[in-house]
Amino acid sequence: QSALTQPPSASGSPGQSVTISCTGTSSDVGGYNYVSWYQQHPGKAPKLMVYEVSKRPSGVPDRFSGSKSGNTASLTVSGLQAEDEADYYCTSYAGSNSLVFGGGTKLTVL
Amino acid sequence: QVQLVESGGGLVKPGGSLRLSCAASGLTFSDFYMTWIRQAPGKGLEWVSYISGSGKTISHADFVKGRFTISRDNAKNSLYLQMNSLRAEDTAVYYCTTLTYYRMDVWGQGTTVTVSS
Numbered sequence: 001q002s003a004l005t006q007p008p009s010a011s012g013s014p015g016q017s018v019t020i021s022c023t024g025t026s027s028d029v030g031g032y033n034y035v036s037w038y039q040q041h042p043g044k045a046p047k048l049m050v051y052e053v054s055k056r057p058s059g060v061p062d063r064f065s066g067s068k069s070g071n072t073a074s075l076t077v078s079g080l081q082a083e084d085e086a087d088y089y090c091t092s093y094a095g096s097n098s099l100v101f102g103g104g105t106k107l108t109v110l
Numbered sequence: 111q112v113q114l115v116e117s118g119g120g121l122v123k124p125g126g127s128l129r130l131s132c133a134a135s136g137l138t139f140s141d142f143y144m145t146w147i148r149q150a151p152g153k154g155l156e157w158v159s160y161i162s163g164s165g166k167t168i169s170h171a172d173f174v175k176g177r178f179t180i181s182r183d184n185a186k187n188s189l190y191l192q193m194n195s196l197r198a199e200d201t202a203v204y205y206c207t208t209l210t211y212y213r214m215d216v217w218g219q220g221t222t223v224t225v226s227s
């Protein structure tokens with residue numbers, strides 16, 4: 001159960017788009033469409049932003065979108081806003097009844 | 111609305127035990143898989159365990175097998191995590207969440223476990 005690989009940091013100016021990657025293997029990200037993304041503000045519980053690679057829960061702005069190519073999933077935040085500054089984590093089903101998280105990416109809005 | 115409230119965290123010595131609880135409301139609890147996720151200070155999220163709605167399917171991360179046990183009482187709308195042989199590296203905020211097709215929809219506010227002598 002090795003952690004998925006995310007860049008430690010990402011940044012963008014208000015209104016810009018930023019993409020965060022999440023790289024795994026064919027045993028997790030590449031093997032299943034059960035990739036989800038979570039947003040966490042300091043001192044708060046995480047919040048589900050995207051599930052099953054590209055689906056958005058009710059109430060999540062359509063500025064947040066997900067995709068996957070091979071063993072790498074991506075979260076794109078378009079039209080960056082100040083409140084998007086947070087930590088973002090990906091997770092995937094990894095087979096054998098296990099889940100694995102990425103190490104997290106700190107998104108800074110410049 | 112759906113609400114999850116964790117309790118039971120605290121300070122415990124290495125080798126000690128602790129039982130975390132998670133009280134659920136606003137949902138048909140027995141219909142939901144549930145998980146425990148933890149976050150060490152300044153670190154990322156880490157999956158700990160999950161359990162099916164009936165309690166018949168259970169899975170633990172490799173690092174907790176043999177030490178932690180997840181369970182539930184559907185009559186009390188409650189989820190538990192029994193933690194034994196605690197180590198310093200188990201120090202973390204522990205969250206309970208619902209689990210639907212491997213996504214964690216609803217999270218509690220977390221309970222803090224500190225393992226220190």
